[in-house]
Amino acid sequence: MAAPEQTRPAIELKGISKAFGPVQANKDISIRVMPGTIHGIIGENGAGKSTLMSILYGFYKADAGEIFINGTHTEIPDSQAAIKAGIGMVFQHFKLVQNFTVLENVILGAEDGGLLKPSLAKARGVLKHLAEEYELSVDPDAKIEDLSVGHQQRVEILKALYREADILILDEPTGVLTPAEADHLFRILEGLKREGKTIILITHKLREIMEITDTVSVMRRGEMTATVKTAETTPEQLAELMVGRKVLLRVDKVPAQPGRPVLEVENLRHVDESGVERLKGVSLDVRAGEILGIAGVSGNGQSELLEVLGGYADATGTVRVNGQEIPLSGPGSDGRARRHGGIAHVPEDRQHEGLIMPFYAWENVGFGYHDDPRFNRGLLMDNAALQADATDKMKRYDVRPPNPWLPASSFSGGNQQKIVLAREIERDPEVLLVGQPTRGVDIGAIEFIHQEIVRLRDSGKAILLVSVELDEILSLSDRIAVMFDGTIMGERLPDETDQTELGMLMAGMTGATQSRSQGAGHA
Amino acid sequence: MDRMPAWADAVLVPLFSIVLAAILSALVILAIGENPVEAFSLMVDGALMRSAGWGYTLYYTTNFIFTGLAVAVAFHAKMFNIGGEGQAAIGGLGVALICLFIPWPHWSLALIGATLGAAAFGAAWAFIPAYLQAKRGSHIVITTIMFNFIAAAVLNYVLVNLLRPAGAMDPATEIFPQATHLPSFQDMFAGGGSLFRGAPANITFFVAVLACVAVWLLIWRTRLGYEIRAFGHSETATRYAGISTVRITVVAMLISGGLAGLMAINTTMGEAERLVMNATEGAGFIGIAVALMGRSHPFGVFLAALLFGFLYQGGAELALWTDIPRELITVIQALVILFTGALDNMVRMPLESVFGTLRRRRSPKPAPTTPSE
Known part of the structure; x- marks a missing residue:
């Protein structure tokens, strides 16, 4: 032709x-x-x-x-x-x-x-x-x-x-x-x-x-x-x-019923290894039954915020969980202590943090909780208990293929994320930290992951969501805080803001913000 | 990105590496004017057939199991402990002190005591590099290799100035008391005829086998082993999980050093029955090849240690009966390290593509689909 x-x-x-x-x-x-x-x-x-x-x-x-x-x-x-x-x-x-x-x-x-x-x-x-x-x-x-x-x-x-x-x-x-x-x-x-x-x-x-x-x-x-x-x-x-099937593009959720503040952060400061101050006095709180979304271009301190709260970066300031202050450096400030204190964490980088890629799925389902008495018998680990737990969780979170004997690396991004999510959510935490929950995740799984996060919110838990996808922040959050250069530029309610306004805040511009959003921070 | 079945990865890759190393070694033997086939049959004969051959092979095997396990445990935590030589040497000092200065009523108790002493001394020698790595970021490869030299110097000093019996010319301790002499295979298998006559293999071999089992349990069945493996695969993930990287680094190296130290039971207590200079004879380094070849799995380490035990004993035979110098064994070892370690992908990738082709041939091609446009 x-x-x-x-x-x-x-x-x-x-x-x-x-x-x-x-x-x-x-x-x-x-x-x-x-x-x-x-x-x-x-x-x-x-x-x-x-x-x-x-x-x-x-x-x-x-x-x-x-x-x-x-x-x-x-x-x-x-x-x-x-x-x-x-x-x-x-x-x-x-x-x-x-x-x-x-x-x-x-x-x-x-x-x-x-x-x-x-x-x-x-x-x-x-x-x-x-x-x-x-x-x-x-x-x-x-x-x-x-x-x-x-x-x-x-x-x-x-x-x-x-x-x-x-x-x-x-x-x-x-x-x-x-x-x-x-x-x-x-x-x-x-x-x-x-x-x-x-x-x-x-x-x-x-x-x-x-x-x-x-x-x-x-x-x-x-x-x-x-x-x-x-x-x-x-x-x-x-x-x-x-x-290949009909997909719900918007998150299906009822209005939040926020309760008392569960996670309270005051004046959080963190200096990284090369001496750069990544968090410059961050203050925020997340209430029970609420999703607080942190919007921002990547590299403006969101990752560090999650690392500090998740227990693997030192910081100064005050963080309280249910009114109880938790240490931000030294003993009792590591990830293990955070988990015992009711903070679960779905990390931003599931391939390098959330999962050990060459480990089997069942080994990963216990990761971070491997000192739980349920998974141990005296000196030895109870692998059978871990495997049973993994089989159960993989079935409930629809991980495909539902085979606990496959290494994490052989699952797709969405299914890897479901494994992490199952592990962290099923612990019934007080606070869930979620970083980039749907990065590299296919649309079908996004729907599922969003539903699970909303379900946890509806059961009265406090959720801190960090995402660089504005669409995700807008559709999932009950309240939005924008981060720029290690500070919170402002808080908005998703119904009262739009991409343009958030984009201005994300770029560090506050002066010209529209008056209608003033005071919308804490409703 | 073709994957091959696990058995092929565990069996075929090392096997091909050995074959390649053997072919190259044969060429080297040809080049120095000897007949490789003859040399090989001489090695087999000397290491496996002749009286006492097995006894020597298993004696060397015992050494290599310990040092191989030592390297393997560190590998699981993604650390390259090349200080097995020094840790084993210092372990020997531990064995000597325990045997010389504690009046043991029976060899079995002495063996337990020496095991603890050897492990403690070896571990202590590994502790300093481990601490420096964990806290100061000094690279473990550099520090452990420096500690090999320090260990040799320390041992030299201790033997010459402190432990040498008065009047002796030899930089060595006196012979250990009779009660600490370990039963050799000749004693243990008296019914076996001349199989083990005069050979140094002794009961320590079974300690080594036990160590294999213990390491297997440690790595795949305990929480510590789980944390060590997690750390080895991803340091960021262990930080996320709240596992102390300092603790894992130090503990893994302590275990590694302890295992290397255990080797001294075999050489010092089992064979020489006194502490001599350079009792380790390079076994610490061979442990690296053994661990590489054994894929850091205790069973693989056991098999690889057997192979190297055979090479070592066979090599000694070669030097005895032919003009092939004993150093040729070092060449063969180097080739094995080269193929199993550095050139792993050279063997792996062709094998993987073979398996990929086989699989595609077996499963029919996906039916061509018509573009939906």
């Missing part, structure tokens, strides 16, 4: 398949992306989005299938070939040298000769031009480590454009951005599109797909389930295509 010149797709994949052992990551995937469009690829974790893009960028070799760039059959054995074919990739985790300047990072790997000076001079000119054209202004002489995350991302885009990419792939680009930064990114992408560049946006956020893409492809379990024009679809329809 010889397409007319102007409708020849920028990228065409035909019948791409890729298997990792028994796992079919991509099954016979075909896709056409027209030049000058923004094409979204959406799907749950493990649906095969990243694998597909890695094939396009030359990281993996497809078992079968063909790639056509601008109508020409192209082999992409490595990333050099991809760059040569005009493909640029912006990874979720930036690949930048922290102590190099912007300019040095941009030319890294694309130097023109043995001497740096001419390359740097040329890059400076190109960068200036790009900055004017696409709102991509970054100080070329700033060191990466001094730049905000949003600016670092711009450097990644500049790197791709400097290599004359016509096709730009962005993998979950907004995960680390404030709403304002995300809006700016979208404006940049719109600008690039106008110039005829082709953009592929990989994301799991339905809102972004609806906002910026022209067409969207949905992936599920390694297959491309649909490609539709964005204007002709709805978020509900996309969610259903992703999961």
